[in-house]
Amino acid sequence: MQLSATPYDERLTAPRSWWLISFLVGVAFALILLPFGPLPLLGGLVGGTAAAAVVASSYGSVRIRVVGGSLVAGEAKIPVTALGGAEVMDAEEARAWRTYKADTRAFLLLRAYIPTALRVEVTDPADPTPYLYLSTRDPEGLAAAIAAAREAVA
Numbered sequence: 608m609q610l611s612a613t614p615y616d617e618r619l620t621a622p623r624s625w626w627l628i629s630f631l632v633g634v635a636f637a638l639i640l641l642p643f644g645p646l647p648l649l650g651g652l653v654g655g656t657a658a659a660a661v662v663a664s665s666y667g668s669v670r671i672r673v674v675g676g677s678l679v680a681g682e683a684k685i686p687v688t689a690l691g692g693a694e695v696m697d698a699e700e701a702r703a704w705r706t707y708k709a710d711t712r713a714f715l716l717l718r719a720y721i722p723t724a725l726r727v728e729v730t731d732p733a734d735p736t737p738y739l740y741l742s743t744r745d746p747e748g749l750a751a752a753i754a755a756a757r758e759a760v761a
Contacts, residue, residue, distance in 0.1 A: 673752040
């Protein structure tokens, strides 16, 4: 039995502009420490930049994978046999499902800097979650990988 016919692995990394913002946070810390001399200024620059970069990196380290007959999205791991149809959403439809169409019981893996998404129905009767909303840069590829994994398990 093949575990995943079409392997899928995506890291939802933070956009490049966030790294510039991390550097600007370091500059702000350096300016705050400017009256104390050049050594605290340098410490503020390095420390502020490093702290902001850690925050940006940790927020952008979430992964979506289809492996071993399961969909792993962040902390959630769902067998593909418990998943139903997948709906690829463009930016406008994804925004609607993030806001007024959203169900409070749904699992949402949101990243505001990623405009497209995939909505996957949960068919497991024991699970109260109606669907998964996954921000992804390649919703078609993720939907194909889930369908291929479901066929490989069946």
